[in-house]
Amino acid sequence: MGHGTSRLYSALAKTLNSSTASQHPEYLVSPDPEHLEPIDPKELLEECRAVLHTRPPRFQRDFVDLRTDHPSSHPPIRVMQWNILAQALGEGKDNFVQCPVEALKWEERKCLILEEILAYQPDILCLQEVDHYFDTFQPLLSRLGYQGTFFPKPWSPCLDVEHNNGPDGCALFFLQNRFKLVNSANIRLTAMTLKTNQVAIAQTLECKESSRQFCIAVTHLKARTGWERFRSAQGCDLLQNLQNITQGAKIPLIVCGDFNAEPTEEVYKHFASSSLNLNSAYKLLSADGQSEPPYTTWKIRTSGECRHTLDYIWYSKHALSVRSALDLLTEEQIGPNRLPSFNYPSDHLSLVCDFSFNEEPDGLL
Numbered sequence: 001m002g003h004g005t006s007r008l009y010s011a012l013a014k015t016l017n018s019s020t021a022s023q024h025p026e027y028l029v030s031p032d033p034e035h036l037e038p039i040d041p042k043e044l045l046e047e048c049r050a051v052l053h054t055r056p057p058r059f060q061r062d063f064v065d066l067r068t069d070h071p072s073s074h075p076p077i078r079v080m081q082w083n084i085l086a087q088a089l090g091e092g093k094d095n096f097v098q099c100p101v102e103a104l105k106w107e108e109r110k111c112l113i114l115e116e117i118l119a120y121q122p123d124i125l126c127l128q129e130v131d132h133y134f135d136t137f138q139p140l141l142s143r144l145g146y147q148g149t150f151f152p153k154p155w156s157p158c159l160d161v162e163h164n165n166g167p168d169g170c171a172l173f174f175l176q177n178r179f180k181l182v183n184s185a186n187i188r189l190t191a192m193t194l195k196t197n198q199v200a201i202a203q204t205l206e207c208k209e210s211s212r213q214f215c216i217a218v219t220h221l222k223a224r225t226g227w228e229r230f231r232s233a234q235g236c237d238l239l240q241n242l243q244n245i246t247q248g249a250k251i252p253l254i255v256c257g258d259f260n261a262e263p264t265e266e267v268y269k270h271f272a273s274s275s276l277n278l279n280s281a282y283k284l285l286s287a288d289g290q291s292e293p294p295y296t297t298w299k300i301r302t303s304g305e306c307r308h309t310l311d312y313i314w315y316s317k318h319a320l321s322v323r324s325a326l327d328l329l330t331e332e333q334i335g336p337n338r339l340p341s342f343n344y345p346s347d348h349l350s351l352v353c354d355f356s357f358n359e360e361p362d363g364l365l
């Protein structure tokens with residue numbers, strides 16, 4: 001083991017230990033300056049693979065080329081949307097009855113999550129159900145060159161779970177060598193003027209290569225059946241906030257989220273018909289470009305099998321093009337016990353797209 005790898009191992013081991021540590025609210029503790037030393041992504045990946053050596057290999061997923069007529073002289077912007085499954089919810093509340101408890105062990109599941117991020121190396125990472133921000137993702141991802149923001153839910157259900165690691169929330173990371181932060185807003189969503197337990201982060205970034213600005217937002221809407229109108233109201237509030245932040249759709253926009261809503265729901269229709277002129281990127285994987293994938297989450301609870309399309313990457317369809325999108329796992333890869341599993345760390349699949357600015361915006365955004 002080389003010098004670099006030993007240093008890395010100790011960095012990873014530190015985050016492993018911190019999660020198992022003590023009564024202290026570790027999630028409130030800022031990382032020490034040692035964590036700021038850069039990490040080579042390849043070396044961290046090797047460390048993760050060493051921790052995961054008894055697990056089955058990662059599933060192969062390919063990028064589907066969606067190249068349009070729009071030429072681009074700048075490197076694409078790779079965006080990852082992922083509900084990573086809060087550790088406290090996975091172990092304490094979600095009731096994944098077919099998932100062995102050993103598959104949920106944080107020390108290993110953390111490495112599966114990192115492996116997925118390192119495999120695709122997104123420029124921007126939009127996460128939900130993050131309950132290990134301060135002790136894991138912020139220190140490690142900052143050393144990989146990301147700048148992170150975390151906005152916890154005001155009353156996270158994680159806090160009801162014994163030995164929790166703090167509240168879960170949304171997190172947004174971007175690569176500092178590619179973007180400059182222009183503006184950042186933490187939004188507590190309202191529904192019918194009432195404050196709710198759901199949040200969003202919206203940031204305006206400027207691309208260092210092209211000097212073009214765009215807005216990136218991440219959210220996680222209220223879960224469960226019976227809450228469709230509530231989700232719809234939260235979606236309207238988010239759209240209103242994004243109207244303001246994008247100066248009335250002048251700034252191109254990407255919105256990532258676990259909307260907890262199928263495409264048939266009202267909140268989906270609000271986003272699809274908004275004056276922000278948004279399209280859902282993963283529709284482009286379908287033959288006609290009009291259909292969402294058959295699932296983005298697939299699990300078995302005590303109530304039975306839950307296979308749904310709930311996660312989306314919306315984008316300004318006139319200002320941006322989707323150059324490629326990562327295909328989903330097949331039913332065969334997911335396997336009979338569904339997700340999460342020894343192979344895959346969350347009940348939601350990651351969505352990854354490469355975007356480019358259209359060279360000649362037609363003024364409609």
Ligand SMILES: NC(=O)C1=CN([C@@H]2O[C@H](COP(=O)(O)OP(=O)(O)OC[C@H]3O[C@@H](n4cnc5c(N)ncnc54)[C@H](OP(=O)(O)O)[C@@H]3O)[C@@H](O)[C@H]2O)C=CC1
Pocket residue numbers: 083089093094095129153155156157160197198221222223224258260301
């Ligand atoms: N202490 C207090 O005063 C308060 C406490 N709370 C706590 O928060 C909880 C509700 O918070 P809220 O933000 O509205 O949560 P949500 O209803 O939005 O769901 C919370 C999480 O539960 C997961 N989930 C969805 N469906 C199920 C299911 N059938 N079984 C198990 N888990 C599921 C969701 O995951 P996914 O998105 O992946 O589907 C989500 O991450 C309350 O039950 C309470 O525990 C809330 C308010 C006040």
Ligand SMILES: [Mg+2]
Pocket residue numbers: 083085086089129
């Ligand atoms: Mg969940």
